[in-house]
Amino acid sequence: MGRKVFVTVGTTRFDALIKAVDTRACKAAIASHGYSSMVLQIGHGSYLPTKDDGDSLVEVNFFTFAADLKEHLKSADLVISHAGSGSIFETLRMGKPLIVVVNEALMDNHQAELAEELAAQGYLMYAFPSTLEDVITKMNLNLLVPYEPSDASAVVTSLSSFLGFHN
């Protein structure tokens, strides 16, 4: 069984990311880490990745949308995702290694804030389309800090006491 990369843009349009992973250099970087296949979820994007460029460094498949990405994430050994909080936390909570690629074309990009912060804490790697190949080449998954899932219990406890509910 070869190791698999899953690329997702969620419900957005992020051609720059798909183009970046579709380059020969990027595929070579992916292959150098022992990944043999790649599935891309391209959302509203109009750029279609090349399925087979002859030398088949990495086997490429793609689709636009799926009702649930859970199965794709589960079967992946590395996830490359847009910076949406939904995709980020779904991946982290599954304990999958993650590279978040920030869309520089978006105005008021508050999502970069989240990716930066989580990268600073070591939970994930952080890239732009232009730096993705470099990040993949240099990545060391052993340096990632395992993500500890959290929940809403702190909000619920605080709210209950604010409202005068005592257990």
Place this chain on the structure above:
Amino acid sequence: MLLLSVGVALLGLLMFRLLYVFYYTSKPLHHPLGQSLRTLIVLGSGGHTAEMLNIINLLDKKRFFPRIYVAALTDNMSLPRAATMEEGFGSNSLLLTDAVQYLQIYRSREVGQSYITSILTTIVATFHSLWIVFRLRPDIILCNGPGTCIPLCFSGFLLKVLGIRWVVIVYVESIARVRRFSLSGLILYKLRLADRIYVQWTKLHEMYPRTEFVNRLM
């Protein structure tokens, strides 16, 4: 002359009432409001909805009851997700017919909409919010952005000022906001409309000390 003095008296009364409401907003409630709280839950779509449903999942279902979910008319994902979750809670909370309700609301502005038509749609959305909140008279409004929740919060605050119901307004800033508030968060914070504002990152709490830091919801 009589009319004028009545006017002045009413204005004074309103000012006094406003001061009273602003003072007691954000103060903890000392005695339970009653057996259960009519809870208005605003679902903001996508990641906002996911975070809100995480909260609802852990709430005491007998205390936050009945529950009314509101989502934007253009958001066709959030209410089914809420309904699926509610079904998972089991029959206990579904004994009464109107125990859980689902409503759709006009949005003030869609992405990419022009500013001129925005004015009209904002007016429509505001009146729709007023109608919903005045009709339901919730004890508590739970929201976490984006903009859809603002007219609902204003309506809730108005209910408070008019003395119709003491509506507790609770806002939970999205996990994506690490250092800067969203516009919704900023409006509720600056105008002091919310009783509680929760944030998920310490940096944001340090910048806005009247918020409360809670851990990540995810």
